Amino acid sequence: MVDSQVIILRLILATVAGGAVGYERASNNSVAGLRTHILVAVSLAGVSLIQVSIVDTAIHFVDGQPELQNLFSVDFGRLGAQAIAGVGFLGAGTILQMKNGVVGLTTAASIWSVAVMGLAIGMGYYLIGISLSIIVILTLGTMNRVSKKYLYKPTKVIIDIEFLHNETLVTKLNQFFGNYQVEIEQFEWIEHWDHEKSKARYVLVLDRYHQLDELKSELYSLNTRISSVKSYGL
DSSP states (O other), X not given: OOOHHHHHHHHHHHHHHHHHHHHHHHHTTOSSOHHHHHHHHHHHHHHHHHXXXXXXXXXXXXXXXXXXXXXXXXXXXXXXXXXXXXXXXXXXXXXXXXXXXXXXXXXXXHHHXXXXXXXXXXXXXXXXXXHHHHHHHHHHHHHXXXXXXXXXXXXXXXXXXXXXXXXXXXXXXXXXXXXXXXXEEEEEEEEOTTSSEEEEEEEEEEOTTOOHHHHHHHHHHHOTTEEEEEEEEO
C-alpha cells in the first residue's frame, strides 16, 4: 500500500501544479480559473492513487493465495482513462462560440493538461508531472505574446458611420466596440452642414478574430438612425 505521507505529498504537489496553471488562466479572465484547475488536478491524482492502491491490494492478495492468480485481472490504467474522458466533457464546457470567434480552446486544453499532471503525480511520476506543469505554464504565459507579436498582425481600418443627429448614439457605438473587444485608436466627430446628420469616424485595430463584414452588419442593426457604414483600409 502507498504510505500515507506519500499520498499527502502527491496530493499537495498536484494541487500546486494545477493551481499554477489555474492562476495563469484566471489572470486572463478565463471561464475556468484557479479553483477549477486545482480540483481537476487533485481529483485526477486521487484517481491515480486509488488505481495504485487497487493494484497493490490485488498483488498482496494473490501473493497470499497463489492459486487465485489466474482469476485476477487488473487494468492499471482503466480508472485514469475513464477520468480523462470525463475531463474532456468538462473542457468542452469552456469552449464558447462568440460573435467574433471561438473562445475557450486554450482553457479546455489547459484543463486536460492538468488532468494528465494529476494522473502522473498520483502514480508517482513526479518528474513527468512537474515538468509538464512548467511547460504548460511557460506555453500559456509566453506563446500568447509571441503569437501576437510575430504571427498575428492586427489590421487597422477606418469606419465612417453616418446617422441622424443623436449625441447619445456615440456612447452606444463606443459600448458596441467595447463588447466586441475592438480597440479604438482614434475617434473623430464630424457634423454635417445641415445639422441633421452626423458622422462618427473611427480608426479601429482589428485582430484575427474580428470579421469586418460582420462588424458592419451588426452596426446597421444597432440603431435605426444609422444610415451608412463605410470602411477603408490603412
